Amino acid sequence: MDFRQLQYFVAVVEEGSVSGASRRVHVAQPALTRQIKLLEDSLGTQLFTRHSQGMQLTITGRALYEDAQDLLDQRQQVIARLAALDNGLSGKLSLGITVTHLWLPMVAELLGAYRKRYNGVAFEVFPLLSGPQLERLQQGKLDAGILYLDDEAPAGLSSRLLHRDSLILAVPESSPLAEAAPNSLSALNDEDFVWGARSASPVYYDRVLSHLHRLGFNPRPVQYGADNIAILSMVAAGLGMAVVPASAGESTVIPGVRYLRMKELDECSMPLCFAWRSDNDSPTLANMIALVDETLSLEMDRK
Amino acid sequence: MDFRQLQYFVAVVEEGSVSGASRRVHVAQPALTRQIKLLEDSLGTQLFTRHSQGMQLTITGRALYEDAQDLLDQRQQVIARLAALDNGLSGKLSLGITVTHLWLPMVAELLGAYRKRYNGVAFEVFPLLSGPQLERLQQGKLDAGILYLDDEAPAGLSSRLLHRDSLILAVPESSPLAEAAPNSLSALNDEDFVWGARSASPVYYDRVLSHLHRLGFNPRPVQYGADNIAILSMVAAGLGMAVVPASAGESTVIPGVRYLRMKELDECSMPLCFAWRSDNDSPTLANMIALVDETLSLEMDRK
DNA sequence: CTTCTCAATACCTTTCCGGTATACCCATGG
């Protein structure tokens, strides 16, 4: 029992005769006659009663007719489904991102555009800091991530630079500095600082620290927060001041925190990248990469 | 996309390599390699990533794997279902019968045995008199019937003689005849009779009437009943007496009716037959016919 | 570096499929 034979069979049933079916499927009548007979033989049953003016279904033939249509339909559906999968029109895509970056206009635009254009894809966004993102990317648990990376991605990963973040100083409203920002960071050597764990985002912290050291500034950490939200909450509570990414400062409005821009912090550039495993050939990912490139070139034009 | 290719594909997936699959399906490895490639081409997609130590499914390959199993399973089910249909192990069978005949031991045994042996068959019994049964049989609305037929069945029908019914006289308990049966029917020429419609069972009535006429007895009908139950109810009500089949008399115990056997009525033979359209090739019917023959030959042995 | 495994390629043989020509069957109509 073969798909071809089933197609012929259905044609014969619907045309009521081999000759009619022969015209419909563009196959000569004797070939059809033979295939129908082979089908009957392989099933060990009689599907038609032959008359001089056509073929009439037997009871078991009628049963096969319904099943044959189902089988043929399902084959079509399988083919269509695979094509959709292969074009990245269906399937799944998992993306890691640090929640504060969701507020960046280009990121919001990117994710919104993807969800809209590829609405058949199960698109999952995982809120993760850069460190865990990198780990899961390398383990293959994540298709893509939006995270802080050095300009050249680690081995096995590919990336696109989405945005260069700068730094900003967050001080408690109660602090005298809230009203009068210092000219230089070196004036803050005696202040209490709230800091984050290096493992949460190694690239970020290494770059921040080396930048600050170059300026002759050695902050004194008194508290550690798990992420920027936690750090800023501590600042609001007056536990100290903090250096955070500008994007986190812009997106996170917390009562009791005053943000201060400083030239020395503006000069520190934090590359925020879209990254994925180079050997991940998922079509949904390919579409996402294409969309990233598209968005980036639009961005270029805009400037 | 072909069933054969799907089988090969599944084998390759489950063995993890073309070579393994080749051993499993008893087809040389290059042939398999080629079929897999053809499958990929026909779907326009990559199903495996080739490694030196085997083949690994791609995402779309994994999707096809599940669908392929489904398709192959369904093919098997279709084949099995057709085989069952063809053996008469499933399907449907409709049978007409006059309800009073359900009490005949041989009929009860026959229907019970069929239902038990072919429990996958949708077996429907329609309570119908002989006339309507014949009509529906000829129209193909009924697969078989148990009805009064002449010894040779009408054109287009085949039959087996199941049983020879005789006649019996039913009189109201209130009648003086209930206590003293007459020797001859001719003594009843002046009695009121309850009769049935010829169309309900033409063969039956024609035979009964010709038999009675031969005996010089011309009953005077005063009431007509739709079936034997109705006729006997009228007898019970004292509206008259009736001649009914012995089987109806034995099965239908109605208060107020006394049954009288008479030699002249015993001699009238009513052939009760199992009948079907000769051109009906339903396997369920074929099994029923075989069962009838089986039962009849058992019956013969018993005597 | 050798060896082993496995996939890919080349080439041949066989099988299967479709096409043409024709026989056959039956219903219809002159």
Next chain:
DNA sequence: CCATGGGTATACCGGAAAGGTATTGAGAAG
């Protein structure tokens, strides 16, 4: 009663497709 026209079945041929053997090529393991 025979011709005709619809249909199916059979015979036979050519080409395409599938399978087999032998061999090459590419990695992984020893």
